[in-house]
Structure formats: C-alpha cells, structure tokens
Amino acid sequence: MNVLLVHAHPEPTSVTRHLVDTASEVLAAQGHHVMESDLYGMGWKAVFDGQDFPERTNEDRLSFIEESGHAFANGCQTTDVEGEQRKLQAADAVILVFPLWWYSMPAIMKGWIDRVWAFGLAYGYRGAGNAYRYGEGGFAGKRALLAVSVGGPEKDYSPRGINGPLEQLLFPITHGTLFFPGMQVLPTFAVYGSAGIEPGRMAEATAAWKRRLERLFDDEPIPFRPQNGGDYPDCHVLADHVAPGLTGLLAHIADAPQFGSDVEGS
Ligand SMILES: Cc1cc2nc3c(=O)[nH]c(=O)nc-3n(C[C@H](O)[C@H](O)[C@H](O)COP(=O)(O)O)c2cc1C
Numbered sequence: 191m192n193v194l195l196v197h198a199h200p201e202p203t204s205v206t207r208h209l210v211d212t213a214s215e216v217l218a219a220q221g222h223h224v225m226e227s228d229l230y231g232m233g234w235k236a237v238f239d240g241q242d243f244p245e246r247t248n249e250d251r252l253s254f255i256e257e258s259g260h261a262f263a264n265g266c267q268t269t270d271v272e273g274e275q276r277k278l279q280a281a282d283a284v285i286l287v288f289p290l291w292w293y294s295m296p297a298i299m300k301g302w303i304d305r306v307w308a309f310g311l312a313y314g315y316r317g318a319g320n321a322y323r324y325g326e327g328g329f330a331g332k333r334a335l336l337a338v339s340v341g342g343p344e345k346d347y348s349p350r351g352i353n354g355p356l357e358q359l360l361f362p363i364t365h366g367t368l369f370f371p372g373m374q375v376l377p378t379f380a381v382y383g384s385a386g387i388e389p390g391r392m393a394e395a396t397a398a399w400k401r402r403l404e405r406l407f408d409d410e411p412i413p414f415r416p417q418n419g420g421d422y423p424d425c426h427v428l429a430d431h432v433a434p435g436l437t438g439l440l441a442h443i444a445d446a447p448q449f450g451s452d453v454e455g456s
Pocket residue numbers: 199203204205206207288289290291292293294339340341342343384385
C-alpha cells in the first residue's frame with residue numbers, strides 16, 4: 191500500500207519527528223511504500239492567498255472557491271500544490287503527524303490543507319455542490335490517521351478533564367477535514383505529556399505507536415455518520431429517530447459514548 195506521512199515539526203529530536211521516523215521504519219518494514227511531506231523541511235507556503243492563482247478567472251474580486259475550482263479544473267494550480275495532490279491521489283492512507291498547538295495543528299499544516307484541498311477535489315466534488323460529502327468525495331477509499339504529540343497530561347483530556355477529550359477537540363480535523371472529502375478516519379493516536387517525556391514513557395509510547403501502525407489497514411474507523419447513508423434525510427439535519435436527545439458533535443458518531451472519552455495513546 192502507499193502511505194503518505196505529512197508532518198510539521200522543524201526539530202529532528204522532537205517527539206513529533208520521533209513518531210514520523212518510527213512510522214517510516216515500521217511501514218517500510220511491512221512492505222508499504224512510504225511518501226513524506228516534511229512541511230518545514232519543504233519550506234511549505236502556509237498562507238493561502240492570491241499567489242495561489244497565477245491565472246485568475248476573475249481579476250476584480252478574489253473568490254477562493256471560484257479560483258480554486260478554476261485552477262484545479264484547468265491545470266493552472268501552483269506546482270507545489272499539484273505535487274501534494276499527486277501524492278494524495280496515490281496514497282491509500284494519509285497520516286498527519288503534528289504537535290498539538292492551541293488544540294489544533296500548527297499553522298503550516300493548516301495551510302497545507304487550505305491550499306491542497308482544492309474545490310472540485312476535496313469539496314464541490316464533481317461540480318455537484320455538497321452532493322458528495324461526509325463519507326463520499328474525492329478522497330473516498332483512503333484511510334486517514336492523526337498522530338499527535340500532546341504537551342498536557344492525559345488527565346487534562348479525560349472525559350471530565352479540564353481541556354475536554356482530545357478526540358472531541360480534534361473533530362474539526364477528523365470529521366470536518368478528513369471525513370468530509372470521504373476518508374475513513376481512524377481513532378487518533380496521542381502521546382500525552384510529551385514535553386520533557388522521560389525515556390521509559392517514550393519507549394512505551396513508541397511500542398503503542400508501532401502496534402497502531404501495524405493495524406493501519408485493519409483498525410475500525412471512527413463511525414462518523416455518512417451524509418448519504420439515510421441518517422440525514424435532507425442532507426443537513428439528523429432524522430429525529432437517530433441519536434434521539436443527543437445534540438452537538440457527538441450526535442454525528444454512530445457509537446458516540448465511546449468517542450466522548452479519551453483516545454488510545456500513551
Ligand atoms: C504554540 C504552542 C501551542 C501549544 N498548545 C498546546 C495545547 O493546546 N495543548 C497542549 O497540551 N499542549 C500544547 N503545547 C505543548 C506542545 O503540545 C508540546 O510542546 C509538544 O507536543 C511537545 O512535543 P514535540 O517534541 O513534538 O514538540 C503547545 C506548544 C506550543 C509551542
């Protein structure tokens with residue numbers, strides 16, 4: 191299988207880069223073909239702006255959606271974006287490895303998503319508006335996994351922990367960014383208390399990470415509800431009989447109680 195590792199940390203000795211190196215070794219040893227996007231190493235342009243559209247369709251007003259759709263459909267995207275899309279198209283699984291910064295990914299990785307997730311590919315698929323989204327779309331058939339280095343202790347992310355459960359904090363990425371264009375998203379892997387982690391705990395985390403990597407193509411994805419599976423009769427709102435009484439993010443996960451708590455990690 192082809193696996194794309196996208197990572198965002200400039201420091202080779204960081205926990206994040208240790209997770210990347212481990213993934214690269216384990217996946218290659220399993221016979222997978224590993225591709226990497228080392229965003230800091232590549233000097234990835236994080237900011238989505240007018241330079242992304244060298245051949246504008248509308249010079250008067252910058253509409254990102256319109257220009258993204260035009261550039262994607264007409265082969266006039268920038269070469270860096272095209273290169274990343276080629277890797278993505280070839281990938282059977284995509285692993286995003288990053289340190290948790292303000293409950294999210296570093297800006298350079300957000301910028302990778304903003305620029306590479308083009309209109310016509312990741313949204314507005316097949317020119318059909320929102321007909322294909324949440325479980326269907328340009329990235330259907332691919333697996334996705336987040337591997338996150340988390341500075342805070344696991345307790346802070348426990349079901350009633352002060353920060354909130356990590357899997358819920360990452361919902362905009364797992365559900366809104368990866369499941370939206372059709373990827374099957376695996377439960378997040380986290381290394382908690384990663385700032386100044388001692389060697390013994392790092393060894394345990396590495397062993398847990400290896401086990402997750404070995405099951406990359408076997409583990410069950412998070413059971414997000416697909417838009418077109420019947421739970422959303424008007425493609426907008428859950429039917430009354432689905433998850434009755436449940437509102438908010440967890441209503442969109444088929445066995446929400448499990449995912450309201452913590453994530454597997456170390
Ligand atoms: C800008 C910034 C924001 C951070 N935000 C969080 C946060 O929201 N939650 C948390 O637990 N740790 C946070 N941290 C701590 C990092 O998660 C921690 O330093 C990192 O995971 C250590 O692993 P590394 O060796 O891969 O950098 C933040 C650190 C920085 C620099």
